[in-house]
Amino acid sequence: MKLLTLVIFVLVFSSCLAQDKKGNIYTIPIPKESNDITADNFVEKVVSQIKHYDKEPMYFIRPLQNNCVYELLVNDFPVYKDYGIEKLSTPIEINDVILKSGPQTVTVRLYPLGDALKNAYGEEETVTTLLPKTEMKVSVVKYEAFNISQDLDDEIVVKEHNSPTKEGTNEFIGAGLPYYEYTFTFNAEVPYSNEGWSNGEDLTRFDKEELEKQVLKYYNEYIYI
Known part of the structure; x- marks a missing residue:
């Protein structure tokens, strides 16, 4: 529930604010078609946009x-x-x-x-x-x-x-x-096809120090975002 709340907050917040080239934050008007979205119906609106397959076993x-x-x-x-x-x-x-x-x-x-x-x-x-x-x-x-x-x-x-x-x-x-x-x-039998980890690599074969550097680099970029 906390994660869902955070995601909703980020989506709503990021849709309302932006930065100009000088780094000044300003407000972006919400499009008219989004004016009917409220805190009470947000989840319902998002769910209604999800596309479904004919069969979903x-x-x-x-x-x-x-x-x-x-x-x-x-x-x-x-x-x-x-x-x-x-x-x-x-x-x-x-x-x-x-x-x-x-x-x-x-x-x-x-x-x-x-x-x-x-x-x-x-x-x-x-x-x-x-x-x-x-x-x-x-x-x-x-x-x-x-x-x-x-x-x-x-x-x-x-x-x-x-x-x-x-x-x-x-x-x-x-x-x-x-x-x-x-x-x-x-x-x-599923109605989709994903690559997932089917083409993944065995990380145990990599140099441990180099692998650690790459992982830390990724997480630092993630933290920055």
Whole structure:
């Protein structure tokens, strides 16, 4: 809410003031077509200008873990991490990490419970390896037209994936390890195509000092603006 207030203030303020060549600040009259915009209807007016696609499906991911903590990535972008033992009740919206229609990759990183049980219940041992009963179920679901009061009956299950087990058993394949990672894919259909980070570079390959200089330079320019 604070960010929205700041954005609105900047937009309104910058539309009313400007500088001449000598640096003197003067007021710019608001165009006549903007005279009907007030503090009460500003958000409504902005929202009314947003262009919509014919179809706007929304995708969510719902993890359910047992005997582990975890991290989730979609298309190599971190979307959620949980180092406790609580179960997530609200699914995670992932449209912002779906760049275009087609196959999407989900990466699941599983870690031992560590001190999670101790932190929750007190007298428990530190768990340093993944247990035979480790389980992770990940569901990808879609709503054709999502809204905040959506009925769960409108939910479409796109993909359900369970953590791998040893052949012929229910024992987790990574039992005894300090870390286990696996991936699976699902198909998504979205009405847009973004480049995003698809052509990004691995910054770990850059000289750290030079990279730090470039980052500081960028933020200094951002602060100035």
